[in-house]
Amino acid sequence: SYVLTQPPSVSVAPGQTARITCGENNIGSKSVHWYQQRPGQAPVLVIYFDSGRPSGIPERFSGSNSGNTATLTISRVEAGDEADYYCQVWDSDSGHRVFGGGTQLTVL
């Protein structure tokens, strides 16, 4: 089964670019999704199918996936982007869904 590895924390200054990684062997062959969860709130889908952006999600959020690493990129970071971010895949062989351990994004 998949084990998705994320850095526990990432810090970035306002206006800079934040990159959050999600690692697993050959993750590039899977569709990776990303969720934002602010404290006390439910998760929100911010990127689907590696790089798709749901309606209402700012263009500052983008995603990529290749080889053994998927990446969520947040450009021009704002204070409101401070949250926990989780990657997730669907294992079509087992039907299981797998979440990464989560990354806490801190805006300095």
Place this chain on the structure above:
Amino acid sequence: EVQVLESGGGLVQPGGSLRLSCAASGFTFDAWDMSWVRQAPGKGLEWVSAISGSAFSTYYADSVKGRFSISRDNSKKTLWLQMNSLRAEDTAVYYCAKDQKVHGMDVWGQGTTVTVSS
């Protein structure tokens, strides 16, 4: 408005049972898989279980297999999670989510809290 609303959480003793419900509205319920995802206090998201739109296929995380059962009634647009033999480590906020598999979980409820304690 597209939404899902969980209910049924509460305090239960170890070894006890609880049934969670999730009421859906605003989308074609039977066209989509549905998942339960939980989050223990101060921890990350953990996928628990999923069910296909037709209810033909069900899937469970190893941590709950044999103790939890997922089901749905498409005529009532309702999803359930029957939780038996509950343990302290099942204490969490349980979320219901519309699950598009290769397109992610795009609709989430606000969650219902389950506390397993004596």
